[in-house]
Amino acid sequence: MxxxxxxxxxxxxxxxxxxxxxxxxxxxxxxxxxxxxxxxxxxxxxxxxxxxxxxxxxxxxxxxxxxxxxxxxxxxxxxxxxxxxxxxxxxxxxxxxxxxxxxxxxxxxxxxxxxxxxxxxxxxxxxxxxxxxxxxxxxxxxxxxxxxxxxxxxxxxxxxxxxxxxxxxxxxxxxxxxxxxxxxxxxxxxxxxxxxxxxxxxxxxxxxxxxxxxxxxxxxxxISYVELDGNARNNSAAFMRIVQFALAKDIGYFSVNHPIDRCPACGYEGIIGDECPSCGAEESEVPMSRIRRVTGYLTGDYKTRFNLAKQAEVRDRVKHA
Ligand SMILES: [Zn+2]
Missing domain, CATH: 3.20.70.20 (Anaerobic Ribonucleotide-triphosphate Reductase Large Chain)
Structure with missing residues (x-):
């Protein structure tokens, strides 16, 4: 402009x-x-x-x-x-x-x-x-x-x-x-x-x-974002449809968030709870890397990089189907 x-x-x-x-x-x-x-x-x-x-x-x-x-x-x-x-x-x-x-x-x-x-x-x-x-x-x-x-x-x-x-x-x-x-x-x-x-x-x-x-x-x-679940990477057609819809609606800066967890022990990527589904490593022993987007920043450890308020916001996020 x-x-x-x-x-x-x-x-x-x-x-x-x-x-x-x-x-x-x-x-x-x-x-x-x-x-x-x-x-x-x-x-x-x-x-x-x-x-x-x-x-x-x-x-x-x-x-x-x-x-x-x-x-x-x-x-x-x-x-x-x-x-x-x-x-x-x-x-x-x-x-x-x-x-x-x-x-x-x-x-x-x-x-x-x-x-x-x-x-x-x-x-x-x-x-x-x-x-x-x-x-x-x-x-x-x-x-x-x-x-x-x-x-x-x-x-x-x-x-x-x-x-x-x-x-x-x-x-x-x-x-x-x-x-x-x-x-x-x-x-x-x-x-x-x-x-x-x-x-x-x-x-x-x-x-x-x-x-x-x-x-x-x-x-x-x-900025606007929507939250998708961890399967977004397996459905690129749906992913593209959402992006194109946002662009058609004139969203200036659009982002699709989907959580990516990574197990540092075996390299598994996906959604990881307290335990790695691939190698069985436990969060208490091996801290999992959890990438989230907070106000435009992608961060692997939002629990130390952002304040308690933004951590609470990340916890409360629901997925948009
Ligand atoms: Zn693992």
Whole structure:
């Protein structure tokens, strides 16, 4: 996508910074989950959403100003040797502003699913009307970003935050503040951006259909994935059909997750429980390698590389048939 200065390629620019909004908290405050009102206060919710997007935006602009005022010599490698496009023309004491303006400033969000439960008692995978309302919220966020981009003449965009850290951090704060509300704050993580919760059972095609329209709204980036069981590698035709369906629906970044375990004793690959079905090695003696995808990263030992919240999310994942 072209940036607002006409640059139409991906390299030589980057995402400068992003701030992420906690939609769950807004949902709880303006919803019905605490029994404080009979109907959700949607006008109050939207007003608060705009207010907090304003706070997020001011933070981004403040940081941008500090970054843009740096002289090119503060980082010769990044700013003068071709990592950022146009840097070769800068003198050591020139501001880097004209390079950085091609980067993006993004406002992200987490927990649309829990937010909808707090507002309407159901998430956007469970009900068509709730889905329409969820779409409206994210469309409003995109509109805010577009207006800000025009006002400040910068690439201000909407981001489906992967939230490796916030998934657990916001949830902990939410539980302290509001207690464990079923389906909202009672898990160890909030659901990634606009995703249908990983524990909700639905067909792969349905998950793709529901999530695809949000990709078009999130112009700073988004990912969707479906979970398949370990037999996916034996059914390449089904695998291809799912990928092609996702591409046809305009999913920007799509991934199919299927677990791969490997026994280091005999090299067996497949789904391994506590014991290798091939050589009988036990997990307690030989730690099995277990490859999983967590927010875009493939990891062989997600239990040490990711926080407890993301580990809990991996445990809760159901397969999409
Ligand atoms: Zn083995």
């Amino acid at each position: 072209a940036d607002r200065f006409g640059r139409n390629h991906q390299s030589g620019k980057g995402n400068l910074s992003f701030n992420t909004l906690n939609l769950v908290r807004l949902g709880i405050e303006y919803g019905t989950a605490l029994g404080q009102r009979a109907e959700p206060d949607i006008d109050g919710f939207i007003a608060a959403l705009d207010r907090y997007m304003g706070v997020a935006l001011r933070g981004l602009l403040h940081r941008y100003e500090i970054q843009a005022r740096q002289p090119a010599k503060a980082s010769d490698f990044m700013m003068r040797e071709g990592v950022w496009e146009g840097g070769e023309e800068l003198s050591p004491d020139d501001e880097v502003r004209d390079l950085l303006k091609h980067g993006t400033l993004s406002i992200g969000f987490i927990g649309l699913a829990e937010c909808m439960r707090a507002l309407y008692g159901r998430h956007h995978g469970e009900n068509a009307e709730v889905y329409a309302a969820a779409y409206e919220i994210i469309a409003r966020m995109r509109e805010f970003c577009d207006e800000a981009a025009d006002e400040y003449d910068l690439n201000i965009s909407l981001f489906a935050t992967p939230a490796e850290g916030l998934a657990g951090k916001f949830t902990k704060v939410g539980r302290l503040q509001f207690g464990a509300i079923p389906g909202i704050t009672d898990r160890e993580y909030y659901t990634n951006s606009f995703h249908i919760p990983v524990y909700y059972r639905l067909p792969a095609a349905k998950k793709i259909e529901l999530e695809a329209p949000f990709h078009a709204l999130c112009n700073a980036g988004a």
